[in-house]
Amino acid sequence: MAQLIIVRHGQSVWNLENRFTGMTDVDLTPLGREEAKQAGILLKPYNFEIAFTSVLRRAIETLNIILRECDKIRIPVFGSPALNERHYGDLQGLNKKQTELKYGEQQFLLWRRSYDVAPPHGESLKDTRNRVVPYYQKEIESKLKAGKNILISAHGNSLRALMMYMENISPEEIPNITLATGVPRVYEFDQDMKVLKVFNL
Incomplete structure (x- = not known):
């Protein structure tokens, strides 16, 4: 029974300043690094074997802090836009x-x-989903089917798009769903990739 863990990056500088961040490559705040550290402490008992991240440094740094806290700095890490x-x-x-x-x-x-x-000149959540879900299906789902436990460090909207796919959340429901920074969300799947359980740590 494979597990997938998703984590929205810790608080960024522009989160703190209440700005639209999007693709702008900004750093974590000190609080954001602490959120990532706490996520790592919570995830230490979990045996994830592969990690994925966006190519934006707030997600990469969050992942690196988590991996250090979990003593998993040597696992394979894949980054994708x-x-x-x-x-x-x-x-x-x-x-x-x-x-x-x-x-x-x-x-x-x-x-x-x-x-x-x-x-x-930007993307809707639908546009975001149209790039996130095919990547997940091609690069991540097959590894989960093979029994690998996986961690993804990414962003509020890219992860909400993925949640829509995995949890069958409708376009009408998704505007009301948010992901807090630095809070791991755990999915457990059966062999047919049906979600058996989902919970936040």
């Missing part, structure tokens, strides 16, 4: 509160939380 955060286009770098005041709550929520509405 397919797991990167959703691209927020023209909104990247903008303060979320100021953006909401400028464009109104309805437009702000459509850009930020809807499934299929993209901000100008």
Whole structure:
């Protein structure tokens, strides 16, 4: 029975500043590094054998801290832009509160939380799902089927897209679902890749 663990990176500098981050490659804050360390402590009893990450440094650093805490720095690690955060286009770098005041709550929520509405020159969650899920199916699912336990360190939207696929979450439901930074979420599968159990640590 394989296990998959997903972790959203620890708090980033732009999370702290309440900015749209997206594909911008920003660092973790000291709190973000502490969140990653705590995630590693929680994951120490878990026997994951392979890790995947986006190619953005906040996810990579989160993964590296977790691996050090778990004494697993020698396991294979694969990075891919397919797991990167959703691209927020023209909104990247903008303060979320100021953006909401400028464009109104309805437009702000459509850009930020809807499934299929993209901000100008950016990606919708649907677009994000269309790159995350094929990568998962090709590179990760087969390893889970082979009985390998896997850890993924990525981002709020790329992981929410993956949750939609694994948990059969509808486009109508997904706007109400969030992932906290640095909180591991564990999936247990049967041999047919049906989710038997899912829980947060």
